[in-house]
Amino acid sequence: MAEAPSQKHFPVSWDQFHRDARALAWRLAAAGPFDSVVCVTRGGLVPAAIVARELNVRMIETVCVESYTGIGRQGELRVLKGISEAITSGSNAGGQGVLIVDDLVDTGKTARVVRELIPKAHFATVYAKPMGRPLVDTFITEVSQDTWIFFPWDTGLAFVPPIHGGA
Numbered sequence: 001m002a003e004a005p006s007q008k009h010f011p012v013s014w015d016q017f018h019r020d021a022r023a024l025a026w027r028l029a030a031a032g033p034f035d036s037v038v039c040v041t042r043g044g045l046v047p048a049a050i051v052a053r054e055l056n057v058r059m060i061e062t063v064c065v066e067s068y069t070g071i072g073r074q075g076e077l078r079v080l081k082g083i084s085e086a087i088t089s090g091s092n093a094g095g096q097g098v099l100i101v102d103d104l105v106d107t108g109k110t111a112r113v114v115r116e117l118i119p120k121a122h123f124a125t126v127y128a129k130p131m132g133r134p135l136v137d138t139f140i141t142e143v144s145q146d147t148w149i150f151f152p153w154d155t156g157l158a159f160v161p162p163i164h165g166g167a
Ligand SMILES: O=P(O)(O)OC[C@H]1O[C@H](OP(=O)(O)OP(=O)(O)O)[C@H](O)[C@@H]1O
Pocket: 040, 041, 042, 043, 044, 065, 066, 067, 068, 069, 074, 102, 103, 104, 105, 106, 107, 108, 109, 110, 111, 132
């Protein structure tokens, strides 16, 4: 898969991701309470599970978005499934008391589209890049715009050649 030459790599292990998602939950505990969690698929599924467990939220919804087709390759953004009215009705109108969770914000395109669907919701991500940062209410770690984050569900153990060369 082709990627921009200046791209730095930021690999995240399961352990690290769990710690960071739990740190996000600690921060969100002070920003709530939240009646429901909306996760932005697919990357938001794992952090949403961790955050919902920590905050004892059992009402979980998805908003299904398709955007990136490879490392650093953003295609046209399509919302494949919107947010159920059950989540945004009554006292939760407009997204009041609703928490949106995604793994990261990069250009902010995904966050902007999801926010339009549910403007009063609180938007949280584990990681943020500078362009998308203004669209997020709460996040844990910022990485530079030219960094590509590799999540544990996208990676696996592999041989690394020794520094001195050869095997
Ligand atoms: O701020 P943006 O530039 O819009 O990028 C952020 C989005 O990109 C990734 O999703 P992706 O489209 O790769 O799909 P996935 O969640 O199914 O992996 C990530 O999970 C965010 O949702």
